[in-house]
Amino acid sequence: MKNFVFVVRRAAHGTAHGRELAEAAMLAGAMDQSVAVAFLDDGVFQLKSGQCPAAVGAVAVTGPLAALAEDGLARLYVESESLAERNLSAEDLAVATQVLTRAEMSDLLGRADVILTA
Amino acid sequence: MEFALVVTEGPFTRQSSATACRFARAAIARGHRVWRVFFFHDGVGNASRHIEPPGREHNAAGEWSALAREHGVDLVLCVTAAQRRGICAEALAPGFRIGGLGQMVEASIRCDRTLVFGG
Amino acid sequence: MPVLHMVRASPFAAPALEACLDRVRPGDAVLLMEDAVLAARRGTAPAARLVRTAAEVEGLRLHVLEPDLLARGIAAAELVEAVAVVDDGSFVDLAVGYPTILPWI
Numbered sequence: 001m002k003n004f005v006f007v008v009r010r011a012a013h014g015t016a017h018g019r020e021l022a023e024a025a026m027l028a029g030a031m032d033q034s035v036a037v038a039f040l041d042d043g044v045f046q047l048k049s050g051q052c053p054a055a056v057g058a059v060a061v062t063g064p065l066a067a068l069a070e071d072g073l074a075r076l077y078v079e080s081e082s083l084a085e086r087n088l089s090a091e092d093l094a095v096a097t098q099v100l101t102r103a104e105m106s107d108l109l110g111r112a113d114v115i116l117t118a
Numbered sequence: 119m120e121f122a123l124v125v126t127e128g129p130f131t132r133q134s135s136a137t138a139c140r141f142a143r144a145a146i147a148r149g150h151r152v153w154r155v156f157f158f159h160d161g162v163g164n165a166s167r168h169i170e171p172p173g174r175e176h177n178a179a180g181e182w183s184a185l186a187r188e189h190g191v192d193l194v195l196c197v198t199a200a201q202r203r204g205i206c207a208e209a210l211a212p213g214f215r216i217g218g219l220g221q222m223v224e225a226s227i228r229c230d231r232t233l234v235f236g237g
Numbered sequence: 238m239p240v241l242h243m244v245r246a247s248p249f250a251a252p253a254l255e256a257c258l259d260r261v262r263p264g265d266a267v268l269l270m271e272d273a274v275l276a277a278r279r280g281t282a283p284a285a286r287l288v289r290t291a292a293e294v295e296g297l298r299l300h301v302l303e304p305d306l307l308a309r310g311i312a313a314a315e316l317v318e319a320v321a322v323v324d325d326g327s328f329v330d331l332a333v334g335y336p337t338i339l340p341w342i
Binding site for chain 1: 126196219223227232234
Protein backbone atom coordinates (compact mmCIF):
# COMPACT_ATOMS: atom_id res chain seq x y z
CA MET A 1 0.00 0.00 0.00
CA LYS A 2 1.30 3.44 -0.93
CA ASN A 3 0.66 6.78 0.67
CA PHE A 4 -1.06 8.97 -1.94
CA VAL A 5 -1.56 12.70 -1.40
CA PHE A 6 -3.71 14.64 -3.86
CA VAL A 7 -2.82 18.33 -3.65
CA VAL A 8 -5.48 20.84 -4.69
CA ARG A 9 -4.25 24.42 -5.05
CA ARG A 10 -6.87 25.86 -7.40
CA ALA A 11 -10.38 27.10 -6.74
CA ALA A 12 -13.39 25.26 -8.10
CA HIS A 13 -15.06 26.07 -11.43
CA GLY A 14 -12.31 28.27 -12.94
CA THR A 15 -10.75 24.95 -13.88
CA ALA A 16 -12.19 21.44 -13.64
CA HIS A 17 -8.99 20.05 -12.14
CA GLY A 18 -10.40 19.68 -8.65
CA ARG A 19 -13.29 17.58 -9.84
CA GLU A 20 -11.13 15.35 -12.03
CA LEU A 21 -8.66 14.91 -9.19
CA ALA A 22 -11.46 13.91 -6.81
CA GLU A 23 -12.31 11.11 -9.23
CA ALA A 24 -8.70 9.92 -9.12
CA ALA A 25 -8.62 10.10 -5.31
CA MET A 26 -11.79 8.01 -5.15
CA LEU A 27 -10.22 5.36 -7.35
CA ALA A 28 -7.00 5.25 -5.36
CA GLY A 29 -9.08 4.79 -2.20
CA ALA A 30 -11.09 2.04 -3.88
CA MET A 31 -7.79 0.38 -4.83
CA ASP A 32 -6.93 0.10 -1.11
CA GLN A 33 -4.27 2.80 -1.04
CA SER A 34 -3.81 5.28 1.79
CA VAL A 35 -5.28 8.50 0.38
CA ALA A 36 -5.22 12.07 1.62
CA VAL A 37 -6.54 15.11 -0.22
CA ALA A 38 -4.78 18.33 0.78
CA PHE A 39 -6.38 21.69 0.11
CA LEU A 40 -4.01 24.62 0.14
CA ASP A 41 -3.80 28.11 -1.31
CA ASP A 42 -6.87 28.77 -3.55
CA GLY A 43 -7.76 25.07 -3.25
CA VAL A 44 -9.55 25.87 0.02
CA PHE A 45 -12.34 27.50 -2.05
CA GLN A 46 -13.24 24.02 -3.38
CA LEU A 47 -14.74 23.39 0.06
CA LYS A 48 -16.67 26.62 0.57
CA SER A 49 -20.32 26.37 1.49
CA GLY A 50 -23.07 28.00 -0.55
CA GLN A 51 -21.68 27.13 -3.98
CA CYS A 52 -24.19 27.26 -6.84
CA PRO A 53 -22.15 25.80 -9.72
CA ALA A 54 -25.19 25.57 -12.01
CA ALA A 55 -24.96 29.37 -12.33
CA VAL A 56 -21.96 28.83 -14.63
CA GLY A 57 -22.99 25.46 -16.05
CA ALA A 58 -20.62 23.55 -13.78
CA VAL A 59 -21.33 20.65 -11.45
CA ALA A 60 -20.95 20.43 -7.68
CA VAL A 61 -17.61 19.53 -6.15
CA THR A 62 -18.46 19.63 -2.45
CA GLY A 63 -20.77 16.61 -2.64
CA PRO A 64 -18.22 14.27 -4.23
CA LEU A 65 -15.51 15.55 -1.88
CA ALA A 66 -17.66 14.96 1.19
CA ALA A 67 -18.51 11.48 -0.12
CA LEU A 68 -14.80 10.65 -0.32
CA ALA A 69 -14.46 11.12 3.41
CA GLU A 70 -17.84 9.65 4.35
CA ASP A 71 -17.13 6.48 2.36
CA GLY A 72 -13.76 6.14 4.08
CA LEU A 73 -11.86 6.39 0.77
CA ALA A 74 -9.77 9.44 1.65
CA ARG A 75 -8.90 11.81 4.47
CA LEU A 76 -9.39 15.52 3.77
CA TYR A 77 -7.03 18.20 5.09
CA VAL A 78 -7.13 21.96 4.76
CA GLU A 79 -4.32 24.37 5.63
CA SER A 80 -5.15 26.99 8.28
CA GLU A 81 -2.83 29.67 6.84
CA SER A 82 -4.44 29.33 3.39
CA LEU A 83 -7.88 29.82 4.99
CA ALA A 84 -6.74 32.84 7.02
CA GLU A 85 -5.03 34.52 4.04
CA ARG A 86 -8.39 34.37 2.23
CA ASN A 87 -10.44 35.52 5.21
CA LEU A 88 -12.05 32.11 5.55
CA SER A 89 -12.44 29.87 8.56
CA ALA A 90 -13.45 26.26 9.05
CA GLU A 91 -17.06 27.45 9.61
CA ASP A 92 -17.20 28.67 5.99
CA LEU A 93 -16.62 25.17 4.65
CA ALA A 94 -19.36 22.82 3.47
CA VAL A 95 -17.22 19.73 3.89
CA ALA A 96 -15.86 18.38 7.16
CA THR A 97 -12.06 18.50 6.93
CA GLN A 98 -9.19 18.36 9.37
CA VAL A 99 -7.44 21.72 9.70
CA LEU A 100 -3.64 21.52 9.68
CA THR A 101 -1.05 24.23 10.19
CA ARG A 102 1.36 24.93 7.34
CA ALA A 103 4.10 23.01 9.17
CA GLU A 104 1.80 20.03 9.71
CA MET A 105 0.78 20.15 6.04
CA SER A 106 4.45 20.14 4.99
CA ASP A 107 5.00 17.06 7.15
CA LEU A 108 2.00 15.36 5.52
CA LEU A 109 3.39 16.13 2.05
CA GLY A 110 6.84 14.91 3.08
CA ARG A 111 5.40 11.52 4.07
CA ALA A 112 3.78 10.95 0.65
CA ASP A 113 4.97 8.21 -1.71
CA VAL A 114 2.97 9.68 -4.58
CA ILE A 115 1.80 13.27 -5.01
CA LEU A 116 -0.74 14.12 -7.69
CA THR A 117 -1.82 17.72 -8.21
CA ALA A 118 -4.59 19.87 -9.60
CA MET B 119 14.20 2.63 -11.42
CA GLU B 120 10.70 2.65 -12.92
CA PHE B 121 8.93 5.94 -13.62
CA ALA B 122 5.28 6.79 -14.07
CA LEU B 123 4.67 10.14 -15.76
CA VAL B 124 1.42 12.11 -15.79
CA VAL B 125 0.90 14.78 -18.46
CA THR B 126 -1.96 17.19 -17.76
CA GLU B 127 -1.64 19.88 -20.41
CA GLY B 128 -2.22 19.90 -24.15
CA PRO B 129 0.39 20.30 -26.87
CA PHE B 130 1.81 23.48 -28.38
CA THR B 131 0.38 26.20 -26.11
CA ARG B 132 2.03 24.83 -22.98
CA GLN B 133 5.52 23.40 -22.60
CA SER B 134 4.82 20.54 -20.20
CA SER B 135 4.31 17.74 -22.73
CA ALA B 136 7.66 18.58 -24.34
CA THR B 137 9.34 18.75 -20.91
CA ALA B 138 7.89 15.36 -19.98
CA CYS B 139 9.06 13.89 -23.28
CA ARG B 140 12.62 15.17 -22.68
CA PHE B 141 12.53 13.77 -19.14
CA ALA B 142 11.44 10.37 -20.47
CA ARG B 143 14.29 10.31 -23.01
CA ALA B 144 16.81 11.35 -20.35
CA ALA B 145 15.54 8.71 -17.90
CA ILE B 146 15.83 5.97 -20.52
CA ALA B 147 19.33 7.21 -21.44
CA ARG B 148 20.25 6.86 -17.74
CA GLY B 149 19.18 3.19 -17.82
CA HIS B 150 15.80 3.69 -16.13
CA ARG B 151 12.46 2.55 -17.42
CA VAL B 152 9.46 4.74 -18.16
CA TRP B 153 6.70 2.23 -17.57
CA ARG B 154 3.67 4.32 -18.36
CA VAL B 155 2.73 7.85 -19.33
CA PHE B 156 -0.80 8.76 -18.33
CA PHE B 157 -2.53 11.63 -20.12
CA PHE B 158 -5.01 13.40 -17.89
CA HIS B 159 -7.01 16.67 -18.10
CA ASP B 160 -6.04 18.55 -21.32
CA GLY B 161 -3.07 16.19 -21.64
CA VAL B 162 -5.26 13.91 -23.75
CA GLY B 163 -4.79 16.41 -26.59
CA ASN B 164 -1.21 15.15 -27.06
CA ALA B 165 -2.49 11.86 -28.48
CA SER B 166 -4.12 13.04 -31.70
CA ARG B 167 -2.77 11.47 -34.87
CA HIS B 168 -3.87 14.61 -36.70
CA ILE B 169 -1.28 16.84 -34.99
CA GLU B 170 0.74 18.41 -37.80
CA PRO B 171 2.89 21.29 -36.59
CA PRO B 172 4.53 23.36 -39.29
CA GLY B 173 8.29 23.23 -39.73
CA ARG B 174 10.43 21.72 -37.01
CA GLU B 175 8.22 22.37 -34.00
CA HIS B 176 7.78 19.69 -31.34
CA ASN B 177 5.27 17.13 -32.61
CA ALA B 178 3.77 15.94 -29.34
CA ALA B 179 1.97 12.84 -30.60
CA GLY B 180 4.80 11.86 -32.95
CA GLU B 181 7.45 12.07 -30.23
CA TRP B 182 5.39 10.11 -27.73
CA SER B 183 4.64 7.50 -30.41
CA ALA B 184 8.38 7.17 -31.04
CA LEU B 185 8.99 6.52 -27.32
CA ALA B 186 6.32 3.83 -27.34
CA ARG B 187 7.78 2.23 -30.46
CA GLU B 188 11.43 2.39 -29.43
CA HIS B 189 11.18 1.72 -25.70
CA GLY B 190 7.81 0.09 -25.07
CA VAL B 191 6.47 3.04 -23.09
CA ASP B 192 2.76 2.49 -22.38
CA LEU B 193 0.78 5.61 -23.38
CA VAL B 194 -2.65 5.70 -21.75
CA LEU B 195 -5.38 8.37 -21.94
CA CYS B 196 -7.97 8.94 -19.26
CA VAL B 197 -11.23 7.89 -20.94
CA THR B 198 -13.37 10.47 -19.14
CA ALA B 199 -10.95 13.31 -19.89
CA ALA B 200 -10.82 12.17 -23.53
CA GLN B 201 -14.61 11.96 -23.88
CA ARG B 202 -14.98 15.41 -22.32
CA ARG B 203 -12.61 16.78 -24.95
CA GLY B 204 -13.83 14.87 -28.00
CA ILE B 205 -10.80 12.59 -28.35
CA CYS B 206 -11.88 9.13 -29.56
CA ALA B 207 -9.93 5.91 -30.15
CA GLU B 208 -9.97 6.36 -33.95
CA ALA B 209 -8.11 9.67 -33.62
CA LEU B 210 -5.16 8.29 -31.63
CA ALA B 211 -1.59 8.26 -32.93
CA PRO B 212 0.25 4.89 -32.83
CA GLY B 213 1.17 3.65 -29.37
CA PHE B 214 -1.62 5.47 -27.52
CA ARG B 215 -4.61 3.71 -25.99
CA ILE B 216 -7.62 4.78 -23.98
CA GLY B 217 -7.85 3.54 -20.42
CA GLY B 218 -9.14 4.58 -17.05
CA LEU B 219 -7.91 6.63 -14.12
CA GLY B 220 -7.31 3.32 -12.38
CA GLN B 221 -4.35 2.86 -14.70
CA MET B 222 -2.82 6.08 -13.43
CA VAL B 223 -3.17 4.84 -9.85
CA GLU B 224 -1.88 1.40 -10.87
CA ALA B 225 1.21 2.99 -12.46
CA SER B 226 1.89 5.03 -9.31
CA ILE B 227 1.54 1.92 -7.16
CA ARG B 228 3.93 -0.07 -9.32
CA CYS B 229 6.58 2.52 -10.18
CA ASP B 230 9.28 3.90 -7.90
CA ARG B 231 8.49 7.52 -8.80
CA THR B 232 5.52 9.41 -10.19
CA LEU B 233 6.08 12.81 -11.80
CA VAL B 234 3.31 15.17 -12.85
CA PHE B 235 4.04 17.48 -15.77
CA GLY B 236 1.58 20.33 -16.15
CA GLY B 237 -0.88 22.09 -13.93
CA MET C 238 11.56 12.35 3.83
CA PRO C 239 13.19 15.08 1.74
CA VAL C 240 11.04 16.45 -1.07
CA LEU C 241 11.93 17.52 -4.63
CA HIS C 242 9.78 20.55 -5.42
CA MET C 243 9.21 21.15 -9.16
CA VAL C 244 8.26 24.76 -9.97
CA ARG C 245 7.35 25.74 -13.51
CA ALA C 246 5.52 29.07 -13.45
CA SER C 247 7.15 32.47 -13.72
CA PRO C 248 7.28 34.13 -10.28
CA PHE C 249 6.16 37.36 -11.97
CA ALA C 250 2.96 35.72 -13.21
CA ALA C 251 1.91 33.25 -10.52
CA PRO C 252 2.54 32.68 -6.80
CA ALA C 253 3.73 29.07 -7.22
CA LEU C 254 7.37 29.74 -6.33
CA GLU C 255 6.42 31.75 -3.27
CA ALA C 256 3.95 29.07 -2.20
CA CYS C 257 6.70 26.50 -2.57
CA LEU C 258 9.37 28.50 -0.71
CA ASP C 259 6.91 29.16 2.14
CA ARG C 260 6.75 25.41 2.69
CA VAL C 261 10.22 23.96 1.98
CA ARG C 262 11.88 22.07 4.78
CA PRO C 263 15.53 21.32 5.64
CA GLY C 264 17.06 18.87 3.17
CA ASP C 265 14.53 19.54 0.39
CA ALA C 266 15.45 20.49 -3.17
CA VAL C 267 13.77 22.91 -5.57
CA LEU C 268 14.00 22.57 -9.35
CA LEU C 269 13.10 25.65 -11.38
CA MET C 270 11.93 24.66 -14.87
CA GLU C 271 10.04 26.14 -17.82
CA ASP C 272 9.10 29.79 -17.04
CA ALA C 273 10.20 29.41 -13.39
CA VAL C 274 13.83 29.71 -14.52
CA LEU C 275 13.18 33.46 -14.76
CA ALA C 276 13.26 33.53 -10.96
CA ALA C 277 16.97 32.80 -10.81
CA ARG C 278 18.17 35.97 -12.58
CA ARG C 279 20.25 38.24 -10.37
CA GLY C 280 18.86 41.60 -9.38
CA THR C 281 15.22 40.57 -9.13
CA ALA C 282 12.92 40.21 -6.14
CA PRO C 283 12.29 36.47 -6.77
CA ALA C 284 16.04 35.82 -6.93
CA ALA C 285 16.50 37.68 -3.64
CA ARG C 286 13.77 35.51 -2.12
CA LEU C 287 15.55 32.37 -3.39
CA VAL C 288 18.85 33.48 -1.82
CA ARG C 289 17.14 34.37 1.47
CA THR C 290 15.29 31.06 1.71
CA ALA C 291 18.46 29.11 0.83
CA ALA C 292 20.22 30.87 3.71
CA GLU C 293 17.34 30.24 6.14
CA VAL C 294 16.54 26.59 5.38
CA GLU C 295 19.33 24.21 6.25
CA GLY C 296 20.47 21.95 3.43
CA LEU C 297 18.02 23.37 0.88
CA ARG C 298 19.34 22.82 -2.65
CA LEU C 299 18.23 25.03 -5.54
CA HIS C 300 18.50 23.88 -9.15
CA VAL C 301 17.58 25.42 -12.48
CA LEU C 302 17.01 23.44 -15.68
CA GLU C 303 19.56 24.28 -18.39
CA PRO C 304 17.49 23.66 -21.55
CA ASP C 305 14.92 26.18 -20.29
CA LEU C 306 17.66 28.76 -19.65
CA LEU C 307 19.15 28.21 -23.10
CA ALA C 308 15.76 28.48 -24.78
CA ARG C 309 15.10 31.81 -23.07
CA GLY C 310 18.52 33.33 -23.73
CA ILE C 311 19.52 33.37 -20.07
CA ALA C 312 23.24 32.76 -19.46
CA ALA C 313 24.56 31.05 -16.33
CA ALA C 314 26.44 34.28 -15.55
CA GLU C 315 23.10 36.07 -15.09
CA LEU C 316 22.04 33.77 -12.25
CA VAL C 317 22.39 34.12 -8.50
CA GLU C 318 25.08 31.87 -7.05
CA ALA C 319 22.59 30.04 -4.85
CA VAL C 320 21.27 28.05 -7.83
CA ALA C 321 22.99 25.16 -9.62
CA VAL C 322 22.38 24.64 -13.35
CA VAL C 323 21.37 21.04 -14.19
CA ASP C 324 20.73 19.25 -17.49
CA ASP C 325 17.92 16.77 -18.21
CA GLY C 326 20.04 13.83 -17.04
CA SER C 327 20.64 15.52 -13.69
CA PHE C 328 16.89 16.23 -13.49
CA VAL C 329 16.41 12.45 -13.69
CA ASP C 330 19.06 11.96 -10.98
CA LEU C 331 17.20 14.43 -8.74
CA ALA C 332 13.95 12.50 -9.24
CA VAL C 333 15.76 9.30 -8.31
CA GLY C 334 17.39 10.90 -5.26
CA TYR C 335 14.26 12.32 -3.62
CA PRO C 336 11.56 9.87 -2.52
CA THR C 337 8.77 12.46 -2.72
CA ILE C 338 8.20 14.71 -5.72
CA LEU C 339 5.87 17.69 -5.40
CA PRO C 340 4.87 19.70 -8.48
CA TRP C 341 3.76 23.29 -7.88
CA ILE C 342 1.26 24.41 -10.49
